[in-house]
Amino acid sequence: MNILVITGSPHRRGTSMLLADEFAAGAEAAGHRVIRFDAASSRIEPCRACDYCRSHDTECIQKDDMAYLRDDLRGADMIVFATPLYYFGMSAHLKRVIDRFYALNELLRSPRKAVLLATCGDTEAQAMDALQAHYDALCRYLKWQDCGRVLAIGAYTRSDIEASDYPARARCLGESFS
Numbered sequence: 001m002n003i004l005v006i007t008g009s010p011h012r013r014g015t016s017m018l019l020a021d022e023f024a025a026g027a028e029a030a031g032h033r034v035i036r037f038d039a040a041s042s043r044i045e046p047c048r049a050c051d052y053c054r055s056h057d058t059e060c061i062q063k064d065d066m067a068y069l070r071d072d073l074r075g076a077d078m079i080v081f082a083t084p085l086y087y088f089g090m091s092a093h094l095k096r097v098i099d100r101f102y103a104l105n106e107l108l109r110s111p112r113k114a115v116l117l118a119t120c121g122d123t124e125a126q127a128m129d130a131l132q133a134h135y136d137a138l139c140r141y142l143k144w145q146d147c148g149r150v151l152a153i154g155a156y157t158r159s160d161i162e163a164s165d166y167p168a169r170a171r172c173l174g175e176s177f178s
Contacts, residue, residue, distance in 0.1 A: 078113035
């Protein structure tokens with residue numbers, strides 16, 4: 001299986017990056033091909049809603065790093081979203097990538113698998129509710145199958161998450177796909 005992991009954290013050694021690393025290690029150990037795209041260290045402009053893509057065969061008018069992601073998105077059997085929780089939603093870095101799916105709507109609206117990996121400092125699980133609702137809506141719209149989630153609460157710092165079982169959960173989830 002071709003798995004595309006899209007990360008949304010600006011912290012290379014952050015909590016959600018650790019989950020992404022562990023998930024990828026588990027998936028690779030299970031024999032899957034994993035490609036990673038770090039949105040925060042890429043140049044992704046926001047969607048302009050100009051509809052250029054509608055009259056130019058899904059090509060976006062903006063020439064940025066989204067061009068590198070197009071083929072990986074098309075070829076992926078599974079898309080993994082890894083993000084820290086920012087004000088009850090995904091990071092702006094990841095959101096920009098998702099907003100740019102607009103140009104590829106018809107190509108992406110086909111059966112794929114999806115996974116959500118998220119971290120937050122809050123210790124109440126309800127802090128993840130809005131993020132999960134957004135992810136659920138995205139999967140429903142794109143006709144993607146949710147194949148699992150690791151929602152790490154109480155993971156404000158790297159040491160917090162390293163002291164938890166969340167990294168092991170992410171690795172196990174990555175290993176679980178046959």
